[in-house]
Each structure stands twice: as structure tokens, then as C-alpha cells.
Amino acid sequence: MAERNEWFFPRGSLSESWWESAVDASIAGWQHTGLRVAELAGNTVQLPPGDVERIVVPLAGSFAVAHEGRSTRLTGRSSVFDGPTDVLYVGRGKEVAVTGFGRVAVAEAPTGVDKPSAYIAREDVPVELRGAGQDTRQVHNFGTPAVLDAASLIVCEVITPAGNWSSHPAHKHDEEVPGHESQLEEIYYFEAAPARSVTAPPTADAFGSFATYRSAAGDIETNALVRTGDIALVPFGYHGPAVAPPEYDLYYLNVMAGPGEERVWLVSDDPRQAWLRDTWADQDTDQRLPYRQDTPTTQGVTR
Numbered sequence: 001m002a003e004r005n006e007w008f009f010p011r012g013s014l015s016e017s018w019w020e021s022a023v024d025a026s027i028a029g030w031q032h033t034g035l036r037v038a039e040l041a042g043n044t045v046q047l048p049p050g051d052v053e054r055i056v057v058p059l060a061g062s063f064a065v066a067h068e069g070r071s072t073r074l075t076g077r078s079s080v081f082d083g084p085t086d087v088l089y090v091g092r093g094k095e096v097a098v099t100g101f102g103r104v105a106v107a108e109a110p111t112g113v114d115k116p117s118a119y120i121a122r123e124d125v126p127v128e129l130r131g132a133g134q135d136t137r138q139v140h141n142f143g144t145p146a147v148l149d150a151a152s153l154i155v156c157e158v159i160t161p162a163g164n165w166s167s168h169p170a171h172k173h174d175e176e177v178p179g180h181e182s183q184l185e186e187i188y189y190f191e192a193a194p195a196r197s198v199t200a201p202p203t204a205d206a207f208g209s210f211a212t213y214r215s216a217a218g219d220i221e222t223n224a225l226v227r228t229g230d231i232a233l234v235p236f237g238y239h240g241p242a243v244a245p246p247e248y249d250l251y252y253l254n255v256m257a258g259p260g261e262e263r264v265w266l267v268s269d270d271p272r273q274a275w276l277r278d279t280w281a282d283q284d285t286d287q288r289l290p291y292r293q294d295t296p297t298t299q300g301v302t303r
Helices: 274-282
Strands: 021-023 034-047 052-067 070-077 087-090 096-110 118-120 127-130 137-143 154-160 185-194 208-213 222-226 231-234 238-243 248-257
Touching (some): 021 231, 034 052, 034 185, 034 248, 052 137, 052 154, 070 087, 070 096, 087 137, 096 248, 154 238, 185 208, 185 222, 185 238, 208 231, 222 231, 238 248
Antiparallel strands (some): 021 034, 034 096, 052 070, 052 096, 127 137, 154 248, 185 231, 185 248
């Protein structure tokens, strides 16, 4: 039997030097993806060259990224709930130094394949409204195969507005079935905040919930309240739902990669839950979405 929540890491439990969280192969059983998160106050965090590709994602704030003898400015955003941000992909073998003010994430994947670095502007990030009704969520597809020419990394971010469900129906991608399912590790990095319609007191404790459970590939059991800075790893198994309470919005950054030769994101729904997708045809998408940079949040607490 799986140990309950053994793949769930509260904020700060994966700290390393300047990094608030660092996910890499030092975690037993983890090998295809990585993630680093830092809170910067004008200082610089550095990552050495190596057989790894990276995507720098501003969570909140603006940053300058030094790489390949030049500097790329990331305008960023004020909050993960203010729509998409610009991002920078840096190919294998490049040293990276990030300087700025705010929270920044760096998604990683080991690779032996060279791909050119690329800047993706905010206005070029596809914004998808996935699902319908209370299953509506907003997806920023800046690091998916249709948008970014990477070697292994598949990265996107999801906003689930208050009261809605995402990563729903529960699904998996833990075996290679050509044309049907791809084998991918997945990282979930979470943030939560009072909903836009709510004025919350400073003592408010914003959270959501997230679950995983076993598949034929292995035993896993995550059933956790998730808050800003928490991380859940999904090496295998069905995962979902991620649920936002009526008073709180929920965000997560997804980082995926796997051992397959083809960079593709194919999933299998839990057969007991797959019927849920059929209900979306008779529902409208949530009219609160999309959240955008020009419609700022009114949260009453600091994230």
C-alpha cells in the first residue's frame, strides 16, 4: 500500500540554498522533470550549464534572465491570477542567471537534445477555456508541443476559479500506448488566494484540494489541502480532481516530461469518470473567465 501523501511536499520542505523549493533527481523515484521556485528581492539565482532544458516562468514580478551572453527581460505579472505571463525557454547546455523582484519558477527536464532558446510574449500565449460549467478552468499553453519547440518539457498553467473543479475527470499518463497515452511524470506547483469577488481578512488561509490514486502502474495516494508554494508530484497513477473552495481561487503550474521518444501529452481518463466530459456539451463556460492582466484581483491578503 502507498504511504498517504508521500508525494506531497508543503511549502519549504524542498528548500535548497536560495531556492524555496527544488525538485530534481535527488528525490528517490524521480528522474524526468524538475522545478525550482525562488522569492527574489533584487538578488540573483544561478543555474549551471548541463544536459538540461529550462523554462523561466514569472509567478509574480519582473525579471532579467542572463543566458548565452545576453539578457532577456521578462515583464511578468502582478499575480498568477492575472492571466498569462511572458516566459523564456533556454535550451540544453546553457547557464542561466535570474535577477529581479518577486516569485519565479524554473521548470526543467534532462535531455541530450539541443533546441534553440525562445522568448514567448504574453500576447502569444494561447489561453484555453477548458471544460464547462463548474468544470471550467483557464489554461495557459506556453510550453505545450503546439507552441514551443522543446526537447522533452511540456509545461502549462491552470487557473481554477472559486467553486470550480479541474484535473477532472481524473486521468493518468503513466504508460506508453502509441496514439492513446504517453508516459509522463508530472509536477503540480500550487498557489491559492481569495476569490476576486471576496474581500478577505488578513488572517484568511487560502487553500484548495488535490488528489491522486493508484493505477496499474503503481500505488499512490495523495489527499491534501494545497496552499501557495505546495508541490505535488505524480510519478504514476490517476490524478485529480483539483478543487477550489467557493471563496478561493486555485492556480497550478504543471511540468511534464517522460522517457518516450515522442514529445506528446496523451491521457487516459479513469473509465468510471470519463462520462463527465459528455455533460459539458449542455453547459456554458464559466463567464468569470478568462482572468486577464487588465482586470486586476482584489484579494485582501498577501499571497
